[in-house]
Amino acid sequence: MTFGLPSDWSLEVPERYFTLESYDGGVARWCPGCGDFAVLSAVQRICRDEQIPPEKLAVVSGIGCSSRFPHYVHGYGFHGLHGRALPVACGAKSRRPDLHLWVATGDGDCCSIGAGHWLHAARYNVDMVVMLFDNGIYGLTKKQTSPTTPVGYGTNTHPDGAWLPPLDPVQAMLGFTNTSFVARSVDWNPLHLYQTLRAAYHHDGTSFVHILQRCPTYTGDLFDELRGDPDRIELLTHPDGVPADEGVLRLYQNRREHDPADLAAAREQAARRDRLPIGLLYRNPDAPRYDQHTVEGLGMAPADKLQALERELDRFAI
Amino acid sequence: MTFGLPSDWSLEVPERYFTLESYDGGVARWCPGCGDFAVLSAVQRICRDEQIPPEKLAVVSGIGCSSRFPHYVHGYGFHGLHGRALPVACGAKSRRPDLHLWVATGDGDCCSIGAGHWLHAARYNVDMVVMLFDNGIYGLTKKQTSPTTPVGYGTNTHPDGAWLPPLDPVQAMLGFTNTSFVARSVDWNPLHLYQTLRAAYHHDGTSFVHILQRCPTYTGDLFDELRGDPDRIELLTHPDGVPADEGVLRLYQNRREHDPADLAAAREQAARRDRLPIGLLYRNPDAPRYDQHTVEGLGMAPADKLQALERELDRFAI
Amino acid sequence: MTVADTVAAGGPASAVPRESVTERIVEIVSDSGEGAQKAGQSFGTVCAKMGNGVWTVEIIPAEIKPPARSPAGASGIRVRFASRPVTNMGDQADLVVAFNEQVLYGRIASGAYRPGTVVLLESKWAEDGQEEIRRQYATAVAELRAQGLEVLELPMETACREVVPDPRVGKNMFVLGMLCQIFGRDLDKALAEVQAAFARKGEQVVATNRQLVRHGFAFAAARIPLAWDVPSMAGAEPLVVMNGNQAAGLGILAAGIEVVAMYPITPATSVSHYLGRAFARVGGHLHQAEDEIAAIGYAIGASWAGKTACTITSGPGLALKTEFLGFAVMAEIPLVVLVVQRGGPATGLPTKVEQGDLLASLFGQPGDAPKVVLAPATIEECFHFVVLARRLAEELRGPVLVLSDANLATGVSPFPRPRPDAAWLAPPIDQAAWPEGLLPYDWDATTGLSPRPVPGQRGGEHVVTGLAHTRKGKVAYDPHSNQEGCTMRSRKLASLAATLRPPQVYGTPEGELLVVGWGSTVGAIQEAVDRLRQEGHPVSSLHLRFLSPMEPGLEEIFSRFRQVLTVEINYSDAPDAPGIPPQTRRRAQLAQLLREQTLVDVDCVSSVPGQPLAPGGIADRLRHRLPTAEPGESA
Amino acid sequence: MTVADTVAAGGPASAVPRESVTERIVEIVSDSGEGAQKAGQSFGTVCAKMGNGVWTVEIIPAEIKPPARSPAGASGIRVRFASRPVTNMGDQADLVVAFNEQVLYGRIASGAYRPGTVVLLESKWAEDGQEEIRRQYATAVAELRAQGLEVLELPMETACREVVPDPRVGKNMFVLGMLCQIFGRDLDKALAEVQAAFARKGEQVVATNRQLVRHGFAFAAARIPLAWDVPSMAGAEPLVVMNGNQAAGLGILAAGIEVVAMYPITPATSVSHYLGRAFARVGGHLHQAEDEIAAIGYAIGASWAGKTACTITSGPGLALKTEFLGFAVMAEIPLVVLVVQRGGPATGLPTKVEQGDLLASLFGQPGDAPKVVLAPATIEECFHFVVLARRLAEELRGPVLVLSDANLATGVSPFPRPRPDAAWLAPPIDQAAWPEGLLPYDWDATTGLSPRPVPGQRGGEHVVTGLAHTRKGKVAYDPHSNQEGCTMRSRKLASLAATLRPPQVYGTPEGELLVVGWGSTVGAIQEAVDRLRQEGHPVSSLHLRFLSPMEPGLEEIFSRFRQVLTVEINYSDAPDAPGIPPQTRRRAQLAQLLREQTLVDVDCVSSVPGQPLAPGGIADRLRHRLPTAEPGESA
């Protein structure tokens, strides 16, 4: 067994520099044109730019096309069960504050089977980035209705079109208790995606990023309108928000100065149906973080543990 | 087997009149002073006032003190699994539009283990009343932290006080997609409770009623402030809202005319921390109802089924 | 002149006499999206229409869209057809049409071909623009020949160009034509298939594809020196052709089930894809739930409030339904649970074949949860067992599990058209007044059976609960009530068992070796038994369809054989593995049940390749356990 | 003059000589909230301190606050103490103190008393204001006497009033005093207990309660003609006294586990109640998750990222963890799973005793999920098995299930104080660089064991997945990889089995009947065996602690007995039940495993009363299966 070797938290000799290749987990096996590729390279670039040691990189996912994500990143990956990425991630972080935690989850994985964990993950607010890949469909299982499939959109389980109004993940998250960071971006704008994910990475707490993700294979036309007419999108700007590059500003002429500290305004923006707001909707840097609580007692010395243990036994001694 | 007997949907001879006793399921076994008693009698009174035939009464619950509810109502009861009342209720209603459906669920049952179903039940919006018994604790299992336990409140799993901010069910529901009715009442005001549940009963769709429920055994002091000082409560009034009796108006001097059609206003009210709004926060009578879709094809004649079946087989014939 | 030589030489079909054979296995392999599967299905249908027994199975790549020309990306179809009914995909292929050489590697790795298998290979790669591809192609052809495959390089795309600008769409129909010529199929039947397949896409498309079929037919006549005939079998009763998931879907319709609640999961999902289109036509309601727990909860709610509902899933979903299954047993709610097994444990092998959920189906629930477990052995039984399951669920007032698997789910084969009967349909919901004084759990002391009051029945008001309860449905924690409840629920299985007949032995009723199987392996096992018997080995087989309760008389049957072993597609420790003493050896799942029940030393031959079993493979693994046969017996 | 007569007559203790006996069973029963349990626990501790073996178990009503004076509402405690170690709650009580007569009915129904049991009954009801109550009381006393119970009516509350205004709070300590007098207990020890118990509540409260104890002592001396002595046993090694859930909690501390994730469920929750207070003191983190799936997911996440974590649950929660348990097996994540069994199936009997989760623990997962399953037999083992489980989970790189039950969870008994060892603690998380070229699943071909790279280890980067995978952790769907993975995971159990020794037979190594048990029944079974042997029956017993893999040598042990049967608290069809042919008889859970493994015709004596087994009850059920004993043997 490898256990029992001396623990060493500061093994960093010699100085290392990480390139994009340092995070390359091998050929990604998504369909040509899949939006997941864009997210993958954005994350790899952030890791490079932040110089995250690969061994400190923890990527957790559920099941789905998007949940294949960890396999394509060089680091420690946890490709778990459908819908269960968030509890695993919270547990992983509970005693490992040193790990950089990213979660990849799909609209079905997070909002359908994982919905209960999703709501509670917001409450826990542990420090991680949650990337919600929303392609409006179940991809891996070949085109069944997902909670975010538009009404009337034909799928294999609803050939005559989905019946229920599509779930709005952003409005839902803004209703959850203790949500501390909610942003939205689109896979087809790498600049905005990068800046959004990077802002999420720098937020202390759970950063939810709702990513509109193209699935050319099953919902190729889903975002045609948004992509064809950038005016259907409204760019949220603010000094505390997602920094907007030149290119982004050029493309999205509709902008709104939105203070991410204002929850009511965030809910209002999220509820709009005329235009789709992208950028940072809400951020509360002061929301309590469960992971600050869970690390208590970390690294207590064995001798102290044994002493405390004897004291516990004393309570039951006769 | 009892099957195969002729079906008969209109057996109503002679005229029947139902009294409170008609809905009496036997001695309720809650602790003395438990708020559940008040809810039980309110529901029984509504059944009497609405003259619901007991055999058409379907009461579904999960597991918990509050989920013992069906046992104490004379009617058809489903005392199911912890957290799973809502999927069962939706299934029960799917082909039985004639049943009057009530769901009893606790803050743990609905908001913790049942959270995923809760969010999706809002989307389905089938016609039923969902009574969320919120005593801020796990009662049946003897005082463990629930999602709604206040920060710092001592429980058996958190003797030094709950750590996470308590989940706000009303704000959550107002963020869910397709929520069509959200109200709040308190067990210690029978008049308001009755009127609120009755309004819920008359709403077409899923009516969520957040009931602040006393648990003298484990959280006896939880609502002292609210009960001691009625001014901590703000009564929501509106022609489309919960009708307020004299007694209620006398007790609650703080009132606000709130239009339940206004979602933004509802979210604002729900977010307030100075006073607790009770009454109808939100109502959308036009939200699509899944149960209007699920009944399609109901009662198709056997002969027609066999014909259709032959046509199906033709598709595979060679 | 051998096939090898003629093929090597090439030349017209007329160069060889048309040889009559009893069966052939054909594959079409390609990159995904090249239409190989459509061509194969059409060819299979033509063969079925001409009176052959047919089994087609699709070859599916791991990813949704694998890169082109990758061995792992092999996509396509296998068609096995014969002069008798075909019940499985068989051993190695006789003929394969390949659109590129790389995909062949994937198939070879999974043992799909043998020396002598004829490969009709697209030859365009030889002149490809990329030097790399030209080299790959040359190497591959050499390697294939070295392995003894008979490779005939053909410019199929070039030929297609004479009909269509872009052969990528269309060459599949060209291949259909080729196969019709090679196997002397009735061209009109093929053209009719094309008509049907493309009707929706308009006259122009139909015309072009018919043209392609004719063209492929002519091309083969001129260029491919192969001519086989697989005579049809007697008997012209009306047939239907479909896969096991479609059959199960039709069974749901025929059973009069009105509510199916599911959550998508491979390989079960295609049942709901079928229902998504068809269910409404018979007035049914398909519910895609937010997860598997909600799906079974919804189905149980629907059953409770009215007609018996159904939920459909596979391994991981079955795991999530564990708690609710126990509830359905405890509260006695009728329910049909269709489990299309896949490779496990955990997410395992989502698209692959395994029979690994037997013990979980019987024993998954904490506490004692007796329930009925059935396993259809054929595509036809996928239909009829669902009809049966609905009835059993109501008569026994509880859940009935139907264990299908990925092999049945994806295999396509013809079977006699069912004759739906009004008696199969669920009766209307009983809303008559409930008999005065009759209790909600009026257990018959011997059978454990009891009638069920349905909401709406005046006087039947009661509460169902997952807690221990009395005949009145009242919660009770006393020793007697719990013992009685458990006993009554278990008694129901015994009362069903009493109605079952001993299973039929395939082969002679006594001998050296009895092979016991369950589920989709029946055809492969019986073919293996046939071969061994022809070699003179006294081998018979037994196939179980009821796993809980089991069919009676097994001890007596086993006693007539010197060896009894099960053949299963699930894990068992190899008997000769290092550090595996017999006492702690972990055996195949059915073998465990049989040993416990009969105390006979039932051995097992099992593995988890993720593939259906091939008759030849089974025969090989059994042969070395057998004494060498006396020649006499082979007659 | 018999006890009966003296008791009937009443009078001072001095009226009878102090009789020395080897054991006594005492109960205090009351409405809930009357402090009976506190009094009983204190009395038990006093007995333990005086060197007796002790087993106390609380009597818990179904509802949280049942109405007063209701038979179903019986709340209280049983204390069994003896001149030897006590391992179970025993048979019928010798003495019962009752605060009202109604609660006695509930106890009688569950067979707690026998003719001759002495009842010290509160007499105030005879003069109650309500005529109804007076009548109930009179009827009950008559009925109790008619059933042969020795009822002594005592004005306990009146007596208490001399010390406190409201006897409802306080009479429990008065009873403690009474019991000390009756059993000649050291009054100072009792007063010390009171001191400890009430210290927090201040001097005044302490003083009053000490006063009550003294008063009860005197009262008994003056009014109760009973005087017994239960001599202490030899050996004065330091002891601790606690219940099995506290022991398991301490085991978690002693194992160096730092993360426990759970969701509340009876009867497992009290472990987390203890951890809620104690865990932080050793630097641990208790996570109450949103549900059981999240709890095990959180624990698996914590294990994956660092130290082996633990999750705790009972039946319904175990059902929900089914899928994740399969994942832990597949991905090889160390995990400790503590299952405190209760009555099933479904919600079943939440507070009651059952051993019904054995098969679900072994076979619950779809696909093959080999895992270690242990069952502590005593409260002491609840502590040590958790320590063992953590080590096994790491060495075998997978989940280890520890099956406790409601009997161990609620029983309180002294055992030798453990001597915690630094070696028991989990080693610090290894963050050293991962050896160059070492694969993440470097399975040893024989043992299936492999070292595990932990996040943070440079060079060990890889992905864990629930899909079939290679030694590199790469997803693979090919036949070889899946077969190899399944084999390696199964091989791990064999390698553990190889290290196990055959279990020890209790009694002679051969004879007529061998009784096999597992879990919390060991004490009751061995007492039953003792009694039968005293009657001259050649009966022995065997107790299994490893259920997966099983301890070796069972066939050999079984071969030395004419009959082998299991005694279990789970369901089995009665052999003589109507319509239950032997082939389809559904047997007790361990019996099924033993039959499959040994092919010995292992029978079973099992039932689901929701109660712990009593030695007398077991002996009765075994006796009629035995030939009448030869007198000679009884020596």
Ligand SMILES: Cc1ncc(C[n+]2csc(CCOP(=O)(O)OP(=O)(O)O)c2C)c(N)n1
């Ligand atoms: C418990 C369980 N249920 C169902 C499945 C089948 N399944 C795999 S992925 C998936 C949904 C994928 O959709 P989404 O989460 O949106 O991810 P995407 O493929 O679209 O990226 C489903 C239902 C499973 N693997 N496990």
Ligand SMILES: Cc1ncc(C[n+]2csc(CCOP(=O)(O)OP(=O)(O)O)c2C)c(N)n1
């Ligand atoms: C699957 C499962 N997990 C846990 C439990 C134990 N349990 C029963 S009720 C309950 C929570 C009760 O709290 P709540 O839902 O708020 O209802 P209350 O008792 O407060 O009315 C729990 C955890 C269970 N019965 N089943």
Ligand code: SF4
């Ligand atoms: S199916 Fe859709 S989501 Fe999945 S890989 Fe292909 S394009 Fe991407």
Ligand code: SF4
């Ligand atoms: S514990 Fe609380 S919630 Fe439960 S019955 Fe008693 S008072 Fe009511």
Ligand SMILES: [Mg+2]
């Ligand atoms: Mg998706």
Ligand SMILES: [Mg+2]
């Ligand atoms: Mg509660």
